Amino acid sequence: MGATHLAGPVLVVGTGLLGTSIGLGLSRRGISVLLSDTSPTAQQVAQDIGAGSIYVPDSSPEPALVVVAAPPDVTASAVSRALRDHPAATVVDIASVKTSILRALQADEDLGAADLARYVGTHPMAGREKSGPAAARGELFTAMPWVICAHAGSAQDSVRIAGSLAIDLGATVHRLDAAEHDAAVALVSHFPQVASSLLASRLMNAPAHALALAGNGLRDTTRIAASDPRLWIQILSHNAPELVGILHGLREDLNRLIATLEDPQGPGALLDLAELMGEGNAGQARIPGKHGAPPQAFAVVTVIVDDKPGQIARLLTDVGEAGVNLEDLRMEHSSGHQVGMVELSVLPGRSLELTEALVERSWKVVQ
Template sequence: MNPSHLLGPVLVLGSGLLGASIGLGLRARGIDVVLSDPSPSAQAVAVDIGAGRAFDAAETLVPELVVVAAPPDVTAQVVAGALLRYPSAVVVDIASVKASVLNELTAREDITEKDLSRYVGTHPMAGRERSGPVAARGELFNSMPWVLCPSEQSTAHALKVAHSLAIDLDAVVFRFSPEEHDGAVALVSHLPQVMASLVASRLQETPSNALSLSGNGLRDVTRIAASDPSLWVQILGANAPQLLEILKGVRTDLDRLINTLSAPTAPGARLDLAQLMAEGNAGQSRIPGKHGGPAQQYSWLTVLVDDKPGQIARLLTEIGEIGVNLEDLRLDHSAGLQVGMVELSVLPSRRVLLVDELTARGWKVIQ
């Protein structure tokens, strides 16, 4: 067991996916975690999976840290209650919007600057399509960004405790102001969710024979459209001003594309389409690559495997024997055939070796 930075106990208010995952991660380091949730059943499940022990109102609890894992629309209210009830504890929240929570806390007459000195807004950039404590994983935050958004009132001690929480969960810590955070997540998180949902909504009346042609492109674009609508109503509403400006830019680009496609053979139309695609290439290339480093252009190849147990494991084992490191992997299936298609991403300098070695071992490689 690795040593922890937090001493505990840690009180987690909310035992959904994130709250229970925090509990599991901290318990793995031997930290005393106490769970409290308005839903007795959710709390009971979180306790049963080992995320912590149940809150006992009769216990005199003096937590080192209170983690508020409540829905965004009640986060500020729960944070305020924790600040008032536990006057020696540092209080953090993990809501996906930060400025609105801080503004609501600052406006409260019962919360003083001294109270706010113990508060730090945070946001772990991790999650799953599934929700609830049954989907919790102690490793959920491993190597994922965890943003700290201290206010002007936050003390160095409060910031240190918030930092310790992220480190104990093996996250990668970033520091933003609340406004910087909300602007960033509007672009890299909230916009993709909206666009995925808009694309997926077009599929509602699509004939099933058309959907049978779907490939990884459609699946990749719409994967996060399966997210919880009630949660996203709160997130989008709380961060509406930041997201609205980005959506206006998207609308300008859409209007430009619609105008061009209305006369696709007009002079300059093809050039404009090419420029739109190139602008997408330029933006995509700026997304950080593996381990958060600079994006690289990797080479892709596809290997056909029989759709039966053990084939993908054997393929990955043989790639390891060849000595080529995989940068990424995607799995698809051939429509109507019992064949899987494993798309592999490698450094360009290793592509020829991998193709030759896999072919020599009897694998069918599509270049």
């Protein structure tokens, strides 16, 4: 990655998954990291796994940068405190909402323009299904988007430092204002969470024999429904204005679909269904592909794999030895059978080559 851009010490306030991951990533780059958390246990775990050393007021060195990694409902107060306690430091937060936090800080009578000049809102678009410092990974932000949301009063030096934090952690920097950010994440992050949760809620009283038929389609669309409700209550309440408009649009689409299905043989019904599904195809096709590149259609090679230790590792080794780059991988277990089907996505021109190589290595490839 080249030379380190940040100068330490960096104080990380909040040692959950993201805060500890930031500490791990910076520490591995030789940057001095200090850790602070209201939970002594979380703070100690973060230190024990190498994310930094525990911050001791009046004893630890003054930070050049403070990263507030707190839940959205306390982020503004934590940023305000950091700006007042560390008058020479740039202060950034990594909360997933930006407008409500900025407004709270601008309305804070304890902060002046010079204080707010040192504040920059940011949001790394990264995470895991697990939470807490023990789940942290120093590589969590590698190649992931990190949004820098400078406000009108942000000092250029503070904006540069915020960008350097993202770059030093391997992220790709995107620059939006707070309103643009909140509108974007409402559509690509918060709305999918709500849709997944609503879908999964319909399964609460589903009969067991119906759920036994579930495949990857249901698993894929409900995966994020397992997210922490406590965090999402805060996120959704803070970004409600942006989300409501999207939900109104969804309600219109649902009403349209319901009206069509109530008379599926009526005039224009089949055309309307085709248009609705086609609109979904068009929207899905706009999602960027690998490494943020334009979406690209891949060929899928499906391999039947026995459900026993070492099979996936052997398959991936054989793919590598065939010299074919793997673009994506999905696996689906066959209900009632001790086998799984692994879907290997490759460039269209390499699918036949990969198929022949795997068959030669005694794999069962679905033609």
